Amino acid sequence: MTDRPDLAAMFLPLTRALIDAERPVLAEHDLSMWAYGVLLALEEGPLRTQAALAQSIGADKTRIIGVLDDLQRRGLIERVPDPADRRARLLSLTAEGRRLRDSAQAGIRRREERLLARLPEGDREGFLRALRALAALPPHEITDPPPEVTDP
Amino acid sequence: MTDRPDLAAMFLPLTRALIDAERPVLAEHDLSMWAYGVLLALEEGPLRTQAALAQSIGADKTRIIGVLDDLQRRGLIERVPDPADRRARLLSLTAEGRRLRDSAQAGIRRREERLLARLPEGDREGFLRALRALAALPPHEITDPPPEVTDP
DNA sequence: GCTTATAATCTACAGGGGCTTATCATCTGT
DNA sequence: ACAGATGATAAGCCCCTGTAGATTATAAGC
Numbered sequence: 001m002t003d004r005p006d007l008a009a010m011f012l013p014l015t016r017a018l019i020d021a022e023r024p025v026l027a028e029h030d031l032s033m034w035a036y037g038v039l040l041a042l043e044e045g046p047l048r049t050q051a052a053l054a055q056s057i058g059a060d061k062t063r064i065i066g067v068l069d070d071l072q073r074r075g076l077i078e079r080v081p082d083p084a085d086r087r088a089r090l091l092s093l094t095a096e097g098r099r100l101r102d103s104a105q106a107g108i109r110r111r112e113e114r115l116l117a118r119l120p121e122g123d124r125e126g127f128l129r130a131l132r133a134l135a136a137l138p139p140h141e142i143t144d145p146p147p148e149v150t151d152p
Numbered sequence: 153m154t155d156r157p158d159l160a161a162m163f164l165p166l167t168r169a170l171i172d173a174e175r176p177v178l179a180e181h182d183l184s185m186w187a188y189g190v191l192l193a194l195e196e197g198p199l200r201t202q203a204a205l206a207q208s209i210g211a212d213k214t215r216i217i218g219v220l221d222d223l224q225r226r227g228l229i230e231r232v233p234d235p236a237d238r239r240a241r242l243l244s245l246t247a248e249g250r251r252l253r254d255s256a257q258a259g260i261r262r263r264e265e266r267l268l269a270r271l272p273e274g275d276r277e278g279f280l281r282a283l284r285a286l287a288a289l290p291p292h293e294i295t296d297p298p299p300e301v302t303d304p
Numbered sequence: 305g306c307t308t309a310t311a312a313t314c315t316a317c318a319g320g321g322g323c324t325t326a327t328c329a330t331c332t333g334t
Numbered sequence: 335a336c337a338g339a340t341g342a343t344a345a346g347c348c349c350c351t352g353t354a355g356a357t358t359a360t361a362a363g364c
Contacts, residue, residue, distance in 0.1 A: 004280060006257065007264050008170040009192060010287035013210060015167045017294035018160040040161060049311065058165060060352055065313065087311040087360045105158065112159050114297040118289070119282045126278030128156060130271045135162035137270070142169035145266040201341065212322055217343065239330045239341040 021115075025107040029100055034059060034067045039093065039101040042077060046092035053091055076100055173267075177259040181252055186211060186219045191245065191253040194229065198244035205243055228252055 004010075019033070026036050037057040047053045050068065054061040068091070071077045076097035082088040093101070116124055134142065156162075171185070178188050189209040199205045202220065206213035220243070223229040228249035234240040245253070268276055286294065 004284060005287065006174075006192070006260055007267075007283075008167065008174055008260075009189075010283055011163060011167040011170055013291065014283075014286055014294065015160065015163040016210065017291040018163055020291070021295040022158075022160055037161075040158070051311070058168065061311090062313080062353085063351070085311085085361070089312075108158055108160075111297060114299060115159075115286075115294060118293075118297060119285060123278035123282040123285075126275035127282035130275040130279035131159075131162055131166075132156060133271060133275075134166055134267075135157065139165065139169040139172070141270075142166065142267060143173040145263060145270060147266060203341070213341090214323085214343075214345095215321065237331065237341085241342075 018112075021111050022108050025104055025111070028107070029104045031100070031104060032067065034064065035071055036101075036104060038064065038067055038071060039076065039097060039104075042091060042093045042097070043101065046090055048082065048090065049088045050091065071097070170264075173263050174260050177256055177263070180259070181256045183252070183256060184219065186216060187223055188253075188256060190216065190219055190223060191228065191249060191256075194243060194245045194249070195253065198242055200234065200242065201240045202243065223249070 022033070022036075026033060029036075031039070034057070037059070038053065041047070041053055041057050047056070050064065051061045054064050057064075068077065068079060072079050075094055078092050078094055079089045082090050116128075119127060174185070174188075178185060181188075183191070186209070189211070190205065193199070193205055193208050199208075202216065203213045206216050209216075220229065220231060224231050227246055230244050230246055231241045234242050268280075271279060
């Protein structure tokens with residue numbers, strides 16, 4: 001294995017830069033990063049509880065309340081009591097929310113594609129495939145990777 | 153281009169997990185993340201000013217003072233006035249500092265290699281090559297990538 | 305019915321980190 | 335020699351975030 005910087009030492013500044021790249025696009029859409037994260041998380045489908053949402057985007061459950069308040073006030077999400085358990089709130093995107101998310105995401109994608117275009121043609125696909133594979137791993141398997149198994 | 157999550161949406165949780173992975177190793181060596189960053193930055197060779205060091209690790213120049221104080225007190229770095237410009241402090245690793253950095257880095261590497269081992273054999277090399285290419289770009293080219301040019 | 309547990313919410317608090325200003329020493333240009 | 339710039343440092347402020355308790359509504363088990 002050839003010598004290389006620590007993974008985190010490469011990832012951290014890169015991530016910062018990627019977030020800086022998103023910032024102006026999100027600002028145009030009046031979205032904070034947390035708010036955008038919520039819209040992305042709800043893309044997959046409605047969620048049953050706010051706590052689940054908070055965990056899925058790595059946020060504190062008390063912290064996203066204000067974010068949800070704002071999104072709801074702007075008609076971007078719906079937050080209705082679960083009829084089966086009225087303590088919980090069912091969260092889902094409205095059509096308007098979906099539209100705003102698509103618009104923001106499109107702007108972000110455009111920049112990202114320009115960035116990816118700078119990678120050597122031959123590495124690009126493998127890079128994205130590996131990245132998706134790592135991103136799909138549960139966090140604890142990254143923090144403390146099991147010794148060998150590739151195919152359980 | 154196939155559909156995929158936003159780059160930042162994949163990078164951010166991955167980076168967090170990688171940092172969590174480093175935390176216990178660094179704790180064993182009594183190093184904060186900033187302190188480790190300093191040791192890594194000085195690996196390349198001595199630096200002429202603290203401000204340059206701060207910038208190179210993405211820290212605030214006023215914030216690393218305490219970190220440097222601690223590292224110096226522990227004999228891990230040297231901080232001597234530049235004879236050519238006595239306002240500046242020449243920063244360099246001591247032998248002990250180099251030893252500690254190597255030890256911490258070795259622990260971190262071990263985990264990282266286990267993680268990389270989980271990637272499909274064929275993608276691993278391209279992944280690392282692409283990652284290094286991106287990490288080598290100046291931040292503003294990531295934030296706002298130029299339209300085309302790969303070879304200026 | 306009563307007790308215990310859970311979801312959401314609010315408030316208060318503490319820590320980390322960035323940013324700003326002021327100070328001191330030193331250098332550079334005139 | 336003097337004025338203005340620069341490096342290091344210290345102190346204070348502010349923001350973001352995470353944590354902990356208290357509160358309310360609701361559920362579920364006994």
